[in-house]
Amino acid sequence: MARMHSHKRGKSGSHRPAYSGPPPWLPYKPEEVEELVVKLAQEGHGPSEIGRILRDSYGIPLVKSVTGKKISRILLERGVEFSRTxxxxxxxxxxxxxxxxxxxxxxxxxxxxxxxxxxxxxxxxxxxxxxxxxxxxxxxxxxxxx
Missing domain, CATH: 1.10.287.10 (S15/NS1, RNA-binding)
Incomplete structure (x- = not known):
């Protein structure tokens, strides 16, 4: 896909896996992942930063594939304040x-x-x-x- 304000192409990157369920090697249960998301949000991290921390530090590739919900949906359901924009x-x-x-x-x-x-x-x-x-x-x- 092209960039917005230039004639160049966009950055290439890896593709997300095609399967929708949690990876079989993941040691975390969905409830544990939701608790981690809430804990990181209460520390002041935004949704994208939470996803990066979970990927890099905890080895959770996609929160949605584990819990079935996006990070922002989890935070909304738990009533945690975060920037939606x-x-x-x-x-x-x-x-x-x-x-x-x-x-x-x-x-x-x-x-x-x-x-x-x-x-x-x-x-x-x-x-x-x-x-x-x-x-x-x-x-x-x-x-x-x-």
Whole structure:
């Protein structure tokens, strides 16, 4: 699949396994995995970070294949607070860093262009979340004058 704002191809990566059940070599039961997810969320980790930690530290390849539920679904059912717009939060933080850079380096045209691309990604995601009726964070970065 191509990248959003270039004519290049995307990153290649490994494919997820085709089977839907838990791997036979996995020593964890679904209840144990759910408890790990809740524990990591209470420590302040987001859903994507929880998945990475479980994969790298605990050897759990996919939470959904073990429990039958996504990480965000587990957190919603358990009533644990987390950011439902994690991807949007990261894009907003990136735009804030770019705006801070542009306050020091006003003639950095490359950064000005890339900030426009990031802002368009933010708008696109905000429209998506508005359609899905997900509460949005404050998007003040879009109003920042460069």
């Amino acid at each position: 994690e991807d949007l939060d990261r894009l907003v933080a990136k735009a804030e860093r770019m705006v801070a850079h542009l306050t020091k380096h006003r003639s950095d045209r490359f950064n000005v262009h890339n900030l426009q691309l990031v802002e368009s990604k933010i708008r696109r995601l905000a429209r998506y979340y508005a359609r899905k009726k997900v509460p949005l964070p404050d998007l003040r970065v879009l109003e920042a004058k460069v």
